[in-house]
Structure formats: C-alpha cells, structure tokens
Amino acid sequence: MVSNTAVTSGDFSLNDLPGAGRMDVVCRCVNSGLLLSHGIRKNTRMLLLLLGPPTPPKLIRIDGDSVKYLGPDERNIGGLLKKALGQEISSECVRSSPGISVSKKTFEEVMKDVYETHSQVLYLHESGNDVRKMNFFKDVCFILGDQMGLTEEQERIVEKYTHGKMCVSPLSLHGDHCITIVHNELDRREVLC
Amino acid sequence: MVSNTAVTSGDFSLNDLPGAGRMDVVCRCVNSGLLLSHGIRKNTRMLLLLLGPPTPPKLIRIDGDSVKYLGPDERNIGGLLKKALGQEISSECVRSSPGISVSKKTFEEVMKDVYETHSQVLYLHESGNDVRKMNFFKDVCFILGDQMGLTEEQERIVEKYTHGKMCVSPLSLHGDHCITIVHNELDRREVLC
Numbered sequence: 001m002v003s004n005t006a007v008t009s010g011d012f013s014l015n016d017l018p019g020a021g022r023m024d025v026v027c028r029c030v031n032s033g034l035l036l037s038h039g040i041r042k043n044t045r046m047l048l049l050l051l052g053p054p055t056p057p058k059l060i061r062i063d064g065d066s067v068k069y070l071g072p073d074e075r076n077i078g079g080l081l082k083k084a085l086g087q088e089i090s091s092e093c094v095r096s097s098p099g100i101s102v103s104k105k106t107f108e109e110v111m112k113d114v115y116e117t118h119s120q121v122l123y124l125h126e127s128g129n130d131v132r133k134m135n136f137f138k139d140v141c142f143i144l145g146d147q148m149g150l151t152e153e154q155e156r157i158v159e160k161y162t163h164g165k166m167c168v169s170p171l172s173l174h175g176d177h178c179i180t181i182v183h184n185e186l187d188r189r190e191v192l193c
Numbered sequence: 194m195v196s197n198t199a200v201t202s203g204d205f206s207l208n209d210l211p212g213a214g215r216m217d218v219v220c221r222c223v224n225s226g227l228l229l230s231h232g233i234r235k236n237t238r239m240l241l242l243l244l245g246p247p248t249p250p251k252l253i254r255i256d257g258d259s260v261k262y263l264g265p266d267e268r269n270i271g272g273l274l275k276k277a278l279g280q281e282i283s284s285e286c287v288r289s290s291p292g293i294s295v296s297k298k299t300f301e302e303v304m305k306d307v308y309e310t311h312s313q314v315l316y317l318h319e320s321g322n323d324v325r326k327m328n329f330f331k332d333v334c335f336i337l338g339d340q341m342g343l344t345e346e347q348e349r350i351v352e353k354y355t356h357g358k359m360c361v362s363p364l365s366l367h368g369d370h371c372i373t374i375v376h377n378e379l380d381r382r383e384v385l386c
Contacts, residue, residue: 024265
C-alpha cells in the first residue's frame with residue numbers, strides 16, 4: 001500500500017490520525033490486510049510505503065506470520081506504526097517490534113523488488129479486470145494507492161513492474177474495503193491456504 | 194448491528210474506544226456499512242443496538258440519505274455515537290445530529306420492527322447460505338452480531354424474525370469485513386441501485 005501523504009516520522013498524535021497525512025487510511029488497510037476475526041492472516045505480508053513529510057520514503061513491512069500486539073482498532077495499529085516511524089534507520093532494515101520492520105526504499109525500488117520476488121503483481125485500479133475473473137498465483141502481490149490514488153509518474157513505474165490491473169467493485173471504494181474483497185476472493189479459492 | 198458490550202452512555206473517551214465495550218467494533222461497522230470512497234451510501238440505513246452498561250438498550254439509527262459529518266476514521270464515528278448516546282431520551286426518538294437519532298428499544302422490539310417493515314431479513318452467520326447464492330429483495334435487512342456473537346436467547350428471537358442465515362466467507366471474519374463483502378455482492382447485482 002502506497003500513501004503519498006502519510007507522515008514519515010513518529011511524532012504524530014494518536015488522537016489525530018487523519019491529521020498525520022491520513023494515517024487512519026493506512027491503519028485501516030493494515031486491519032483489513034492482516035486480521036481475521038480470531039487471529040492474524042499468517043500467510044500475508046503488508047508493505048506500507050509512506051511518502052509524506054518529513055523524511056520520505058519509509059517502507060514499513062508487517063509480516064503476518066510473526067507480528068505481535070496487533071489489535072484491530074486504528075489507534076492500536078497507529079501506535080505500532082508510530083513506533084516503527086520513530087526508529088532511527090541506521091542499517092538496511094530496522095525491527096521496531098515483533099514482525100514489524102522499517103527501511104528506506106524509494107517507490108521504484110519497492111516496485112522493482114516486489115516484481116522480482118513475486119510471480120504475479122497486480123495493481124488495484126477501477127479500470128482493471130474483475131477480481132472474480134482473475135487467475136491468481138500463490139505468491140501474488142497487490143499494489144494499492146491511498147485515498148488520492150497514485151501519481152502519474154508512479155503509475156508509469158507501476159506499469160513497468162506489474163502484470164495487469166484488477167478491480168473489485170463497480171463502485172469506487174475505500175482501500176481497506178478493496179483489500180477485504182480481494183481477501184474474500186482468495187479465501188474462497190483457498191489461494192493462500 | 195447488535196453489540197452486547199458497547200456502552201450506552203456518552204461519557205466514554207474517544208481515546209479508548211475498545212475500552213468503551215468495544216465501541217471501536219461498532220465504529221468500523223458504521224464505516225463499512227455507510228461509506229464509499231467519495232461519498233455515503235444513500236440507500237443504506239444502519240441500526241446499532243447497543244446493550245452494554247449503564248442504560249441499555251439504546252438504538253442508534255443512521256440514515257445514509259441524510260447523515261452529515263460522517264468521516265471514515267473510528268474517532269470521528271465514535272464522536273457521533275458519543276453525541277447520540279449523550280442525549281436524554283425524552284420522547285420516542287431523539288435526533289442527535291443530521292441523519293442520526295437514538296431511542297430505547299429492546300432486542301425483540303427491534304427485530305419485530307425490522308421483520309414487519311422489510312420483505313427480507315437475513316442473519317449473518319457462519320452456518321448460513323453463501324451470499325453469492327442468495328436472492329435478494331430491494332429492501333433487505335441484515336442482522337449482525339458483535340465480536341462475541343449473539344446470545345442463545347437472542348438467537349431464538351432472531352430465528353423468529355428472520356428469513357434465514359447467510360454467510361460471506363469460509364473463514365471467520367470481523368463484522369465490518371462481512372458488511373463490506375455483503376455490500377460488494379449487492380453492488381455487483383445493483384440490488385440497491
């Protein structure tokens with residue numbers, strides 16, 4: 001998930017996640033990406049590329065198979081992201097809490113990396129093919145923009161490093177709702193099970 | 194949506210929605226029930242039956258066609274619910290903000306009422322029929338429990354006032370994710386459009 005607005009330092013207030021460059025949007029995507037009713041999607045990894053001020057880029061990686069202390073509410077998730085963003089990135093990748101690490105990677109570096117390490121990379125976009133008609137590979141990766149979508153330049157990079165676009169609804173939905181619908185389709189086909 | 198734990202007075206802290214009897218769960222259901230990416234589902238109404246302490250029952254009604262000031266983040270929605278729960282219920286039904294009103298109705302009164310005013314009432318439950326195989330009427334109503342589900346007594350009442358059970362996923366999901374999946378199915382069929 002890419003956010004062009006979410007702040008990239010840890011000094012934001014958990015009482016105003018929308019004011020932190022719409023960190024609330026990021027938190028909800030983490031919720032729908034990783035949480036089941038009574039547990040965590042161990043087969044899922046989330047990469048959050050945050051590009052807002054003051055020190056972009058920051059890439060937060062959350063591994064479903066090892067993350068701990070992850071609750072469903074925005075404030076809880078915001079707290080984990082705040083901790084990650086508060087780390088000094090002295091090496092390639094710094095662990096901020098179990099299953100969560102943070103690094104500095106540009107948009108293109110991340111895209112290139114996921115393209116090279118997954119056999120299928122799909123961009124969630126309203127003009128894409130219907131999720132219900134797609135064939136999925138077991139290590140599929142989905143690219144999702146924030147509330148404003150990706151910039152034209154980012155879309156040009158995405159085009160280079162994806163295998164196509166996919167849409168989930170005839171209506172324009174919030175990102176976290178899109179993630180829920182994608183998971184539902186994969187769950188039904190047991191793609192990741 | 195029925196919550197057996199969510200508090201029924203307005204004196205809870207927006208900094209601790211989970212501590213208010215899991216008001217965060219209710220907030221997320223409102224989000225997925227009513228919000229589109231750039232707007233509100235005007236064809237949708239939410240009834241939130243809150244049964245936690247100190248003064249249950251409280252029924253909050255949110256009308257998609259007239260609600261205002263509804264943002265997607267939990268804290269914003271929590272603020273609107275807090276205002277509704279802070280009203281003194283002097284008459285049958287008190288308006289707390291545009292499109293939001295609150296009243297005192299028991300579980301059975303609400304169930305009886307929705308049963309009498311809708312041609313189809315479905316209970317979201319893991320043992321139900323698949324949402325993708327259901328036929329829907331235009332004025333369908335869905336019953337959803339909270340993070341703990343309904344009590345046995347409530348389920349007996351539900352059985353009396355519903356036309357069947359419906360499930361959305363092979364996995365056990367959070368309530369708000371279930372709502373998103375139901376909406377997606379209805380959107381695809383344009384049931385409410």
